Amino acid sequence: MKLTKLSLACMATALSLPALPALAATPQENTLLEQLMARMEKLEARNAELEKQVQELKGESQAVAAGLESPRLSESEPELTVRLKAVEKDQLNMKKAQKIAESLDGIQVSASLATVAQRASGLPQGIANGKSQLNYRADVSVELPLAPLGDIDHKLFAHVRMGQGLGLNETYSNLGYFSSAPNALAFRASGLNPDDSVAILGQAWYQAAIPLPYLGFKPYSRETLELTFGKMDIFGFFDQNLGAGDESRQFLNSVLVHNPLLDAAGEVGVDANGFQPGFVASYLNATDKTQPWRLSLGLFGAGDRGSNYQRSLSSPLVMVQAEKQLSFDGLLGNYRVYAWNRSQGVDFDGSEKRHTGVGLSIDQRVGDGIILFSRYGKLLKGELPFNQTLTAGAEFNGSYWGRAADVIGVAGAWLKSGKSYRLAGAGGCVGGFDDLGNCLAGAFTYFPQGAEKVAEIYYRYRITPQFEISPDVQFLSRGGANPDAPSSRIFGLRANIAY
Incomplete structure (x- = not known):
């Protein structure tokens, strides 16, 4: 039962009036009145x-308002203020994370660590640099897209490399092999101290x-002009x-990684x-x-001084x-033909x-694998x-024997x-060279004939998407086109972790 102020006033007035002698209250009325008063x-x-x-609510509201006006937290603040500030902090953190994610959008980072162990057989006795070697190489590259200039997309690319060990490359170079780098993965900064x-x-x-x-409608464009300058690996753009x-x-x-004339023969400089x-x-x-x-x-800058910014x-x-x-x-399939000219190339006699040279590079898929x-x-x-060089080979996908991620390569x-x-x-x-370049033992002279021949086979076994191991075997004959040179074999094992 809800009483208004008017009804209460009327009731109070009625109760204050003098009682009429003829209207005495009955016990039931008194009881009802007592209940009403209660x-x-x-x-x-x-x-x-x-x-x-x-x-109290007004006080709490004022405390909440006062607490929200201050960026600090105190023990006397209401729980609601603490919760609201926590929500605001989480929201700010989410906005910061979103801004960071937006700033990193499009950035590509890749990293790899590769280790190779090799052992050679069939080499002359007394090789100073040994017949077995171990090396590692680590690479990290970052591609950073920049804000577009109108319709022009542009980016920066950086690549950092480190490693130790030259593998068997020194051994085969001293023996006069054309394919003097049977381990193209070997790297030591500037080839200096082995401890570096x-x-x-x-x-x-x-x-x-x-x-x-230019200045056309970009979505309809089917032609692109790419301009690149800086310090680079030439084989990322040619061959x-x-x-x-x-x-x-x-x-x-x-000799199987790039055109042998450009790489093994040093034409790229x-x-x-x-x-x-x-x-x-x-x-x-x-x-x-x-x-x-x-x-x-x-x-490209080439040669002893041209390649290092001197x-x-x-x-x-010049390459086209x-x-x-x-x-x-x-x-x-991809078909590439190219030519190069180097104004100061270095002949074999120094x-x-x-x-001037020409080259051809072809890769063609002939099956699903x-x-x-x-x-x-x-x-x-x-x-x-x-x-003059010719290399050829094939790569077979492991899907043919139930290992789709594996590969066999023969070349x-x-x-x-x-x-x-x-x-x-x-x-x-025969015996290798000392630090001064003097032959340790077994110097000889020969007249080259024909060609040096190289064959290689590897099996790439995937353990995880980031970890692969590859047994590798190489066969080399007529090293340096020497008709009397014994055939050589190199057994290797490569482990590669890439992200």
């Missing part, structure tokens, strides 16, 4: 309690991708090959760490998305390449002359220990000795 007392008490609670394990900045370049026609181009996962011998300054302009036409084609022009462009290496992707019954590949190179001008190389090199004769040292 209920009024309860209502007054409840009203006082509600007023007290309202005052120094990280070096191998690559640092900038690239801009400009859609063509690429899907079946043979990564020594950390595919073939180990350098890189620095002691395998990199050089350069500029690359590339035109990509993807009008037919299934069969795009590209034209590239590169200008006289980078005084005698540059045309590449086309073709599809046969849905199976893709003299400097202009060097089979890739055939080949490279050809010919030196048109200049005199090197070998002037061979033919390195034909140069005419002038054959006529001049060559020397070797």
